[in-house]
Amino acid sequence: MVVELAGRVVLGLAGLSMTPRDRSADLATIRAGIAAGTTMLDTARAYAQVDAPLYGEELAAEAVDGTGVIVGTKGGHSRIGPDTWDADISAGRIRSDVESSLRVFGGERLDLYYLHRVDLADQPVEDGVAALASLRDEGKVARIGLSNVTVAELERATAITRVDAVQNRHTAMGREAADVVAWCEANQVPFFAYSPLRSSVPAPRLSALAADREVSLQRLQLRALLASSPILSVVSGATRPETVIDSTAAESEPWDDKLQTAYDADAAAGK
Numbered sequence: 001m002v003v004e005l006a007g008r009v010v011l012g013l014a015g016l017s018m019t020p021r022d023r024s025a026d027l028a029t030i031r032a033g034i035a036a037g038t039t040m041l042d043t044a045r046a047y048a049q050v051d052a053p054l055y056g057e058e059l060a061a062e063a064v065d066g067t068g069v070i071v072g073t074k075g076g077h078s079r080i081g082p083d084t085w086d087a088d089i090s091a092g093r094i095r096s097d098v099e100s101s102l103r104v105f106g107g108e109r110l111d112l113y114y115l116h117r118v119d120l121a122d123q124p125v126e127d128g129v130a131a132l133a134s135l136r137d138e139g140k141v142a143r144i145g146l147s148n149v150t151v152a153e154l155e156r157a158t159a160i161t162r163v164d165a166v167q168n169r170h171t172a173m174g175r176e177a178a179d180v181v182a183w184c185e186a187n188q189v190p191f192f193a194y195s196p197l198r199s200s201v202p203a204p205r206l207s208a209l210a211a212d213r214e215v216s217l218q219r220l221q222l223r224a225l226l227a228s229s230p231i232l233s234v235v236s237g238a239t240r241p242e243t244v245i246d247s248t249a250a251e252s253e254p255w256d257d258k259l260q261t262a263y264d265a266d267a268a269a270g271k
Contacts, residue, residue, distance in 0.1 A: 007039040008226055009251050010072070010192060011244060012235040017047040017056035018079070030063040032241035036248040042167075042192070042235050044074035044116055045097055050082055057104040072165070072192075073101055074116035074147055076128055087120035089128030098135050112165055114145035118153055125153045126160060133161035147194075151183045158187070167192040167235070172221035173201035173270055175228070184231050194235040196225055201270030205262035215253065218243075222250035224263040 011033045016026045030041065041064060047056030060071050075097030076089040094115070101110055113135075115121075115128040125146070135141045143164035146157060157163055166184055170177040170193035177193070184191040197218055206224075210217040222234050236247035 007037060007248075007251060008233040009038065009222065009248050010040045010042050010233055010235045011038045011247075012042040012194060012237050013056050013060055014044070014047045015237045015239045017043065017059055018049065020049065023059070026059065026239075027063055029239065029241050029244055030059075033238075033244035033248055034063070034067055034069055036245045037251075038069070038244070038248050040070040040072065042072045042194075044077070044114075045101070046074065046077045046079055046085065046116060048079045050079065053078065054100065054104055057101055061105050070111045071105065072112035072114065072145065072167075073110065074114040074145075075101065076121060077116035087117040087122075089115050089118065089121040089123050089125070089131075091127055091131035091134075094128050094131040095135065098132075098140055102140060109139055110141050112143040112145055113141045114147040114165070114167060115149075116147050118146055119148040119150075125149070125157050129157045129160050129163075136161075149180065151179050154180070154183055163189055165190045165192060167194055169193075169195045169198075170225075170232075171199040171201075172196050172225040173199040173203060173267060175267075181229055181232060185229060188231065191229065191232050192235050193225060193232060195237065196234040197221055197237075199270075201266070203266040203270075205265050206259075209259060209262045215249075216246050219246055219250045219253055220259060220263075222247060223253040223255060224259065226251065227255050227260070 041060050043056040043060040049055045057073055076094055077087045080086055118125050132144045145165035147167040168177040168180050181191050206220050207217050210220050225234055238244040238247045
């Protein structure tokens with residue numbers, strides 16, 4: 001059996017962290033999600049403002065203080081200018097990023113730590129994975145994750161150590177990471193789908209069903225993605241209390257043949 005890290009709808013903080021916003025309002029939005037049942041936040045060293053390089057992690061730390069909510073964060077990728085980024089998963093960089101995150105969260109161990117951009121880094125995946133394995137042995141990281149990763153890279157990584165989570169772009173209407181999801185199913189590794197709604201595929205049948213049920217189309221799309229795999233969770237990028245609450249409700253939205261049929265028809269038409 002796969003061990004769930006938290007509930008299956010995770011609140012991602014990228015949209016709340018990378019441009020100047022009303023911090024108090026964003027904290028209220030995150031806390032509305034927690035009150036509605038969100039039990040995990042997703043952030044990263046790269047979710048930052050140019051003049052506040054740790055903003056995303058600092059926002060997450062403040063929002064979850066005293067709640068017991070799990071935070072997944074990421075390193076090896078950071079924002080170094082308005083439109084400039086770097087990717088470095090060398091052992092030295094990963095250790096430095098983990099230590100920085102520990103200072104932000106004020107604890108002795110991080111819940112879940114990903115290599116953020118395996119696809120953009122010049123170093124082989126083994127370098128970053130070995131560094132995280134050492135940090136887990138030292139008790140500084142509880143779980144190791146890989147983000148933006150291929151099946152081949154997962155195979156190389158798991159030859160070194162256990163991987164506890166994978167996060168790739170995977171939309172409700174596109175299913176772009178189907179091969180990685182299948183690998184995660186076979187190996188019982190939790191998969192987190194980011195940008196789950198970012199697709200240009202139309203969904204007329206789901207839209208009609210959403211109107212009939214008096215719920216949002218987005219909620220039904222998230223529910224369909226959750227139904228596609230028992231190891232899959234979605235990372236919602238909602239930025240307002242009402243949309244955060246709506247996304248969280250996707251996990252409990254009834255799933256039936258009518259919803260399955262509408263989803264299958266829209267997905268097939270979009271191919």
